[in-house]
Amino acid sequence: MVVLRDVLKPNLKVVFCGTAAADRSAQIGAYYAGRGNKFWSILHEIKLTPRQLEPHEFSLLPDYGIGLTDLAKFRHGADALLRASDFDRDRFSAKIEKYAPKVLAFNGKKAAQEFYGRRVNYGRQPDRLGSTGVFVLPSTSGSACRYWDKSCWQQLAKFVKTQ
Secondary structure (H helix, E strand, O other): OOOOOOOOOOOOEEEEOOOOOOOOHHHOOOOOOOOOOOHHHHHHHOOOOOOOOHHHHHHHHHOOOOOEEEOOOOEEEEEHHOHHHHHHHHHHHHHHHHOOOEEEEEHHHHHHHHHHOOOOEEEEEEEOOOEEEEEOOOOOHHHHHHOOOHHHHHHHHHHHHHH
């Protein structure tokens, strides 16, 4: 059973991809619902949304050209608890190619590294997924705050606005 349904439609500006829904998000049925998660505030701060949305408003994101998904759709919890078998790279690739957003933005290195099968750096990636550009961003999770750097998010917003 899917933990959180995808928020996708064709030709979005940007689709954010996390590793898997956190326990709190799975519990209440809303993306990025953890108390310390910066996702909703950074979207507003970098002006991808006109106001700070609340987690329960995640279905409004396509109105702003934004989509959401996770690499592990059938599990939830901390990244450290996920197994390699929880990630379906082929299914994920097909989904991104089908909906063809301008940009795919991994919310955290773990999701990107699981997808690529190798280490990655933050920022815009040299390769594309079909017609989609790719960014790797510092995770907005409260548990990843020691890696937080909003400059990558600002670079993403600047890039998205030029597409």
